Every structure is written in C-alpha cells, then in structure tokens.
Amino acid sequence: MIRAIVTDIEGTTSDIRFVHNILFPYARQHLADFLREHQHQPEVAAALQSVREEAGQPQADLAAVIAILSDFMDQDRKSTGLKALQGMIWRDGYLNGSFTGHLYPDVLPALRRWQAQGIELYVYSSGSVAAQKLLFGYSDEGDITDIFSGYFDTHVGAKREVTAYRAIAAEIGQPAEQLLFLSDIRQELDAAAEAGWQTIQLLRGEADSESRHRQVTDFSQINPESI
DSSP: OOOEEEEOOBTTTBOHHHIIIIIHHHHHHHHHHHHHHHTTSHHHHHHHHHHHHHHTOTTOOHHHHHHHHHHHHHHTOOOHHHHHHHHHHHHHHHHTTSOOBOOOTTHHHHHHHHHHTTOEEEEEOSSOHHHHHHHHHTBTTBOOGGGOSEEEOGGGOOTTOHHHHHHHHHHHTSOGGGEEEEESOHHHHHHHHHTTOEEEEEOSSSOOTTOOSOEESSGGGOOGGGO
16 A cells, blocks of 8 residues: 655656756856855855865855856756755745746646545655745645645755665655655666665656556556555
8 A cells, every 4th residue: 555655846747848948047047146146145155065065176166166056057967056056046936926836737636636545745856855845835736835745855865876765765654665656767766666665657758668667647547546
C-alpha cells in the first residue's frame, strides 16, 4: 500500500518550458541587479558564499560570483547556491504578477484525490524548497501548498543518487516500499527504485524506450491503490 507520494516538478507537474522559457530567463535578467541590491542580506550572503565554495573561489568578489553564476546557468548546473538565489529572484516575479506557476490540468484533481484517500504528498525537485513553495503558492490554480506535507531539494542529495531517496524515506518515516516517486527522468527513478521505492514515469511526450519503469502520460492514469 502506498502511504506517501513524492513528485518531481519539471516535466512532471509542470511544463518544462515554463521553467526554461520563463523562470530561467527572468532570473538571468534580474540576477546582477538583485545581488547588488541584496548581497548583504543573510540569506543572499549565505547563498553567495555557497557558490564561492562550490566554484573553489572562496574570496571571489561580487563581480566574479556573478560571472560564476552565469556559467552555472549556461551549464544548467544543479548548484544549491544558484537554486537558492534563483528562488529569491523568482519570488519577486511571482509577487509582482510577472507569471504564475504552471500546472498541467490533470495534476490538481489527482493530488486532491490522493489527499482525500489519506496519502501524504511531498515534492522533491532540484529547485530550492523556497522556489517549490512559490510555484505551488502562486500556481495557475492559486495557492495549493496546503496539499503538501513537505518539500525536499538538493540539500538531501542529488536526484540521481540513491542516498537522497533513503534520506527522504527516513524523514517521511515510512518504509521505502510504501513510497511512490513520480518523475519524467528515468535516472532519477532508477535511483529511487534502488532505494526500494515504487516508481512511475510521467512522460508528456514520446515514450522512453530505455526505461524499465511504468510509464503514463498524465496523473489521471495513476492509481496508488493498484500499486
């Protein structure tokens, strides 16, 4: 029996084009000005220092860190410091109405249904927890953060690492075999399965011929009671 469902965001609950065509360009456009204005705020300063350490340049000045962050964005690097800063910049965009968080129309009805069945719902994304809460707090469907019991980001580990799923299972407090992970990326699902989780691959486009995971095209095709 499935006790909890953990879902990815990009390509799973939300169109990856929203992230790549709206969120990423917005963060890139506003990054330098945001950092110059807020660099001394504790959460910003901590993220900047994390980026310096990750880049091996602990004494880098602000201009150098901005250049490092630009390179990280070009690489789509899963940098915890970068993700934290992007989330802070996106917060301004959500608050000023520049965009709302995209949700596929099949997502919310399924989440509500599973919640009504007593299944706990969680999010695990490479985006920061703050960014996750913003997307769901300012979603196309309004504030749906009440659905989720918790959020996980790369602080628990990278999404293709088995240890991350073991850490999440320990935090949730349920046996791995009673946890279901939803993602569009088979390598993430491979790691979850190795940790003992149940898995389903959400594919909004073509099937993944190299995947060993059950594949569906939207949330309405998922029945946790049959897993």
